[in-house]
Amino acid sequence: MNRTIRTAEDVLALLDRLFPPAEAWWDRFYADRSADRPFFTPEPDENLVSYLDRGLVSYLDRGLLSPGAGHAPARALDLGCGPGRNAIHLAARGFEVDAVDVSSAAVAWAEERAREAGVGAAVRFHRASIFEADLPHARYDLVYDSGCLHHLPPHRRVSYLALLDRVLAPGGHFAVTAFAAGAMGSERPDEELYRLGALEGGLAWSPDELRSLFRELTPLEIRPMAARPPGSGLFGLPFLLTGLFQRTTSL
Ligand SMILES: C[S@@+](CC[C@H](N)C(=O)[O-])C[C@H]1O[C@@H](n2cnc3c(N)ncnc32)[C@H](O)[C@@H]1O
Known part of the structure; x- marks a missing residue:
């Protein structure tokens, strides 16, 4: 079959x-x-x-119970969780977590780490593309992405925004960490990436580009990640940009 395109999903699959x-x-x-x-x-x-410590991501104001309050826990979704370090931290802070990664090697490692950390029961790992994982609608109080978005080809932003729209609870938060323009990552325009057939190790994002992509969300804090030395207990590399947003309207 040479004529395979019929739907918008077929176009996305071809571009993949x-x-x-x-x-x-x-x-x-x-x-x-x-x-x-x-x-x-x-x-x-x-x-x-820091979002959790400063109460920037807090659910008491929305009539939900705070993580760790001993009742219905807040729910978090980790997109492209890799070996699970952020998903495991969220579970340790009282969230019920779904964590998705396309790599079975990453998920196997993450599951081992979660068990060792004693939070195996609080994290559900999904070996799937974030666009295909079976996730509940409008249930997540926090959707977190550290380093997945910047590895997605441009057309998958369409799917990514649709995913956020589907899964983020009203009033929920979304946070993303990506290569910072001027510091790390490819700054080629989207169109050139298709001519090249490569993402050059990941795409760079400026604060304005993040704000524009997620314009239907309310930006709460956009800043470079703070540098933290290995072994400090926190991961921090200054060539990454971090953004925290809140869903105050529907996408
Ligand atoms: C830079 S790593 C970051 C891993 C982890 N979030 C961390 O910070 O430790 C990016 C991760 O995104 C995952 N990934 C990339 N595209 C994906 C997709 N379409 N669906 C699910 N996971 C994806 C990769 O397998 C990889 O584990």
Whole structure:
């Protein structure tokens, strides 16, 4: 069959095929757990910890019980969870967590780590593309993405916004960490990435670009990640940009 395009989903699938398949690439990436990759650390993102510590992500004001209050826990979704460091931190802070990654090597590692951390029962790991995972609608109080968005080809932003629209609870928060323009990542225009057939190791984002992409959400804080030395208990690299948003209207 040469004429395969009928629906918008067919167009997205065709565009996917212009780039290397994510699953095999990431499985190879995680094959050697002793490789020197900064985010192989078990330490959670400093910005995520800071949102929770400062009460920026707090559910009491919405009539929900706060994480750890001993009743219905708040729910979090970790997109592209990798070996699970942020999902495990959220579970340790009282969230009921769903964590999705396309790489089976990443999910196997994350499951082991969650068990070792004693939060195995509080995190449900899904080995799937974030666009195909079976997730409940409008139930997540926090959707967190550390380093997944910047590895997605441009057309998948359409699917990403639709996913947020589907899963984020009214009043819920969304936070993202991505390469910071001017510091790390590709600054090529979207169109050139298709001619190249590569994402050049990940896309760079400026604060304005993040605000524009997520314009239907209310930006609460957009800033570079603060540097934190390995072993400090927090993960922090200054070439990453962090953004915290809240859903105050429907997308
Ligand atoms: C840079 S890593 C970050 C991992 C983790 N969030 C962390 O910070 O430790 C990006 C992750 O996104 C995952 N990923 C990329 N595209 C994905 C997709 N379409 N669906 C699910 N996971 C994806 C990769 O497998 C990889 O584990």
